[in-house]
Amino acid sequence: MALEEHVQPKESFVRPSADALIRCERIEKWYGSVHALTGVDFHCERNEVVGLVGDNGAGKSTLIKILSGAERHDGGKIFVEGREVRFRSPKDAMALGIETIYQYTAMVPHMSIARNIFIGREPLKWSLGGLGWMDLRKMADHAINSLTNIDLRTRSPDTPVEELSGGQRQAVAIARAMYFKSKVLILDEPTNHLSVKETNKVLDFVAALRDQGITSVFISHNLHHIHPIADRIVAMARGEKIADIRKADITVEQMTAMIV
Amino acid sequence: MSKLAKALLSRPEISALVMLLVVVTGFAVYAPQFISTGNTRVILFAVPELGILALGTGILMIAGEFDLSVGSVFALVPMVIVILMGKLGIDPALAICLGLLVAILVGYLNGWITLTFGIPSFVTTLGMLFIARSIATVLSGGFPPPFPANTPTGLFVADLGLFRSSMLWFLAFIVLLGVMLHRTNLGNWIYATGGQRQAADDMGIDTRRVKLFCFMLCSFLAGFAGMITTFRLRSALPSLGEGLELQAIAANVIGGTALTGGIGSVAGFVIGTFLIRVIDNGLVMARIDANWFRLAIGTLTILAVILNITLRRKARAMRG
Ligand SMILES: Nc1ncnc2c1ncn2[C@@H]1O[C@H](COP(=O)(O)OP(=O)(O)OP(=O)(O)O)[C@@H](O)[C@H]1O
Ligand SMILES: [Mg+2]
Numbered sequence A: 001m002a003l004e005e006h007v008q009p010k011e012s013f014v015r016p017s018a019d020a021l022i023r024c025e026r027i028e029k030w031y032g033s034v035h036a037l038t039g040v041d042f043h044c045e046r047n048e049v050v051g052l053v054g055d056n057g058a059g060k061s062t063l064i065k066i067l068s069g070a071e072r073h074d075g076g077k078i079f080v081e082g083r084e085v086r087f088r089s090p091k092d093a094m095a096l097g098i099e100t101i102y103q104y105t106a107m108v109p110h111m112s113i114a115r116n117i118f119i120g121r122e123p124l125k126w127s128l129g130g131l132g133w134m135d136l137r138k139m140a141d142h143a144i145n146s147l148t149n150i151d152l153r154t155r156s157p158d159t160p161v162e163e164l165s166g167g168q169r170q171a172v173a174i175a176r177a178m179y180f181k182s183k184v185l186i187l188d189e190p191t192n193h194l195s196v197k198e199t200n201k202v203l204d205f206v207a208a209l210r211d212q213g214i215t216s217v218f219i220s221h222n223l224h225h226i227h228p229i230a231d232r233i234v235a236m237a238r239g240e241k242i243a244d245i246r247k248a249d250i251t252v253e254q255m256t257a258m259i260v
Numbered sequence B: 001m002s003k004l005a006k007a008l009l010s011r012p013e014i015s016a017l018v019m020l021l022v023v024v025t026g027f028a029v030y031a032p033q034f035i036s037t038g039n040t041r042v043i044l045f046a047v048p049e050l051g052i053l054a055l056g057t058g059i060l061m062i063a064g065e066f067d068l069s070v071g072s073v074f075a076l077v078p079m080v081i082v083i084l085m086g087k088l089g090i091d092p093a094l095a096i097c098l099g100l101l102v103a104i105l106v107g108y109l110n111g112w113i114t115l116t117f118g119i120p121s122f123v124t125t126l127g128m129l130f131i132a133r134s135i136a137t138v139l140s141g142g143f144p145p146p147f148p149a150n151t152p153t154g155l156f157v158a159d160l161g162l163f164r165s166s167m168l169w170f171l172a173f174i175v176l177l178g179v180m181l182h183r184t185n186l187g188n189w190i191y192a193t194g195g196q197r198q199a200a201d202d203m204g205i206d207t208r209r210v211k212l213f214c215f216m217l218c219s220f221l222a223g224f225a226g227m228i229t230t231f232r233l234r235s236a237l238p239s240l241g242e243g244l245e246l247q248a249i250a251a252n253v254i255g256g257t258a259l260t261g262g263i264g265s266v267a268g269f270v271i272g273t274f275l276i277r278v279i280d281n282g283l284v285m286a287r288i289d290a291n292w293f294r295l296a297i298g299t300l301t302i303l304a305v306i307l308n309i310t311l312r313r314k315a316r317a318m319r320g
Helices: A060-067 A090-095 A113-117 A136-149 A166-179 A196-211 A223-229 A252-259 B002-009 B012-030 B037-062 B070-086 B092-117 B121-140 B153-157 B165-183 B185-195 B197-202 B207-233 B244-254 B266-285 B290-317
Strands: A022-031 A034-044 A049-054 A075-080 A083-085 A098-102 A124-128 A131-134 A184-188 A215-219 A232-237 A240-246
Touching: A022 A060, A034 A060, A034 A075, A034 A240, A049 A060, A049 A196, A049 A223, A049 A252, A060 A098, A060 A184, A060 A215, A090 A098, A098 A166, A098 B197, A113 A136, A113 A166, A113 B185, A131 B165, A131 B185, A136 A166, A166 A184, A166 A196, A184 A196, A196 A215, A196 A223, A215 A223, A223 A252, A232 A252, A240 A252, B002 B290, B012 B266, B012 B290, B037 B070, B037 B165, B037 B185, B037 B207, B037 B244, B037 B266, B070 B092, B070 B121, B070 B207, B070 B244, B092 B121, B092 B207, B153 B165, B153 B207, B165 B185, B165 B207, B165 B266, B185 B197, B185 B207, B197 B207, B244 B266, B244 B290, B266 B290
Parallel strands: A049 A215, A049 A232, A098 A184, A184 A215
Antiparallel strands: A022 A034, A022 A075, A075 A083, A124 A131, A232 A240
């Protein structure tokens, strides 16, 4: 087969609807002299699971760091629910319902599950200028609820997160996003270094997010993880989007051929 | 039962408390005058000065940073206060405020340099240790400046029988900072910042500001503690507090604070402080050569860390 057959022509990329939840146009990012993103269009619709794939260094993490407010873009525009936005910090993105989970840094290991869920968004009994008395009872109660949602009923909310497995930590982070009623949940390689069993659990949670009306953007190297749960697959290479295609229109084999 | 055992094992300050009880009992048996009212007074007089210092270094350590300059700030701040009052005739209240402002400024510098240039606070504050000490010595001109008679020493070191009023300040700081660290959202941010800075950043916490605050708090408390000691001695000595930074850090570590950040408690700082002061005093009461003090503290520090790490592993291995 000729290589050209595997490359999706730009004209056939899936286009955003008028009602897209997030839409980015021509996003550019430089790290010194590295052109990490060279004008990427990206979008996600309501109630959709988007799989984001690509080789190492393709720019996936860079793109989602921009969407989550952790990095600032050097060019292009971001629209959330139709309105143009400029994030100055992750707080700005979170305020608009965009939550991100990173593989290694999703949680603070020594802190309890309950405290982790509420980092930076602690419920306060009273406060003065943003600082105040935490409502520990409320935190514990909601943590118990969240743990029930993710089948970790047997764990106390006071358990330090370091006692949880990698998959359980991802699950708690997902529960956190659900609790804060995020609209979009971005997961950067959530299945990295997880066992098959734990991977399947995390995949189930992501699939369940859609049923709750939460959009998710799921980054992975493993197409076999992405394919079963994604509605649409976006592939990147060398800072560019090289494919944007409905899952129904492509098989794992075709996809593999395209990105490698 | 296993739940209780696990809870106890995973609280390092509990093992420090056990050590404290053992040491106190040991001295009491070996040297009965150790628990006399007179000697209890001696211990309680000395506790607040190291204790206030250790509250600051401990909270900063939880936030993931060190301050080695506290011993020097401990000398610099009262030097400034006494000179302002004695040589320049400035009102004591104002002089105290200005002195403490100097402390906060030193803390701000420590934090700003550390965070702006991304260098280890160990290095920044080691530099500041020399700088602040040097300034304190130069300011004194080689001799302790005259100690003004109108200094409100009573407010800070009045003899109240079993303890001095400095103990009330210590208690106030314990309550205030204990609440801050364990009950407010700011405390949650401090633990998150020291425990896993990237995670705290990702959740939108301004970890730079959190750390800067802890640097300033630490330095402020060091200055405050130095002022108390100076008011008790009624003399501002340029050599005051030499080596005290290490005692404060030892108190934190003995109380279960992790050097890597994110772990520690106000109760631990307080128990660690008591342990150090009790051993210091107990050796004297037991007529043991006082030069063994450092050996005892050193041994205790190492033992405490080994014990804490072992217990934490045990606790983690238990389900609950
Ligand atoms: N903080 C940074 N400083 C400098 N260069 C960076 C930085 N972060 C990423 N890059 C560069 O930007 C490019 C894209 O990196 P990015 O992390 O987005 O890739 P990725 O698709 O997430 O890769 P992976 O699958 O390995 O996680 C790479 O060339 C990388 O070296
Ligand atoms: Mg990446």
